[in-house]
Amino acid sequence: MNKSELIEELSMRMALHPKKAESMVNTILNSMITAMKDSRRVEIRGFGSFVMRDYRPYVGRNPKSGEKIKVDSKTLPFFKSGKDMRDRVNNES
Amino acid sequence: MGTLTKSGIIDEIVLNTGLSRKEASDGIETFIEIVKQTLEKKEPVSISGFGKWKVREKSARRGRNPKTAEEIVISPRKVVTFSLSNVLRSKLTGKN
Numbered sequence: 001m002n003k004s005e006l007i008e009e010l011s012m013r014m015a016l017h018p019k020k021a022e023s024m025v026n027t028i029l030n031s032m033i034t035a036m037k038d039s040r041r042v043e044i045r046g047f048g049s050f051v052m053r054d055y056r057p058y059v060g061r062n063p064k065s066g067e068k069i070k071v072d073s074k075t076l077p078f079f080k081s082g083k084d085m086r087d088r089v090n091n092e093s
Numbered sequence: 094m095g096t097l098t099k100s101g102i103i104d105e106i107v108l109n110t111g112l113s114r115k116e117a118s119d120g121i122e123t124f125i126e127i128v129k130q131t132l133e134k135k136e137p138v139s140i141s142g143f144g145k146w147k148v149r150e151k152s153a154r155r156g157r158n159p160k161t162a163e164e165i166v167i168s169p170r171k172v173v174t175f176s177l178s179n180v181l182r183s184k185l186t187g188k189n
Contacts, residue, residue, distance in 0.1 A: 001131045003140045009127050014120060023110045024120045029143050031105040035097035036185055042097045047125045048173070074186045079146070079175030088133050089148050089171045 036077050046084040050077040132173055144177045 001009075003025065011021035032042050036050065043049040057073040081089075099121055106117035128146065131138050137147035148171050156167040177185075 001127075001136060001138045003143075006124070006127060006138070006140070010120070010123055013123050013127070014116075016116075016120075020110055020112065021120075024106055024112070024117070025124065027106045027109045028102055028121060028124055029140065031097065031102050033143070033181065033184070035101075036181075038094060040094055040097055044099055044102075044121075044125065047128070048175075050175075072186075076177060076182065076185060077175075079144075079173075081173040085129055085132070085173055088129050089173055091133070 039075055042077070044082070046082050048079055048081040048085055050079055052076070053078045135171075140178075142178055142180045144175055144181060146173055146175050148172070149174050 007018065007022045007025050010016070010025060011018045014021065016024070032050065035042050036052065039052045041049060041051055052075050055074045055076060058071050060069050060071045061067065062069055099118075102121055103114060103117045106112060106120060107114055110117070112120070128138050132146060132148050135148050137145055139145040151170050151172055153169045154167050156165055157163065158165055
């Protein structure tokens with residue numbers, strides 16, 4: 001499923017104008033992105049959470065040229081599925 | 094500023110769409126439900142500019158109960174993984 005299919009499905013299930021459904025999906029995603037930019041945790045009950053993880057800098061290699069490259073430290077979101085999500089994909093509820 | 098939760102997202106939806114709190118709340122719950130139902134069918138959910146959730150099958154493996162040191166077999170299971178889109182990764186690392 002991609003974003004436009006998700007918007008379409010949301011619009012249908014909620015009997016909401018597609019434009020409103022699109023705006024809703026964008027708002028949900030953008031609010032999560034803004035939080036991630038501020039290194040804030042995102043926690044959505046029944047779904048999962050995004051925890052910001054710090055990655056240390058390291059010297060890597062370009063696999064094609066073999067050239068050494070410095071990879072800077074970074075903070076990226078790591079997704080951890082929530083209990084209901086885990087149970088559902090394992091068909092336990 | 095602490096953790097972003099559903100209620101924070103609902104506030105943003107109300108602000109941006111002019112929908113009521115009730116509608117915004119139903120909206121996020123429906124969003125979550127659609128994603129879960131799709132993953133339940135083992136179908137990935139791919140959101141451009143954000144990332145992709147997919148279900149991975151993990152085979153059975155030997156483990157140990159950390160408390161009792163007893164050896165146990167961890168049953169095969171399915172796990173949901175998320176991979177970050179390159180666009181969002183660049184936004185978060187401040188590179189283009």
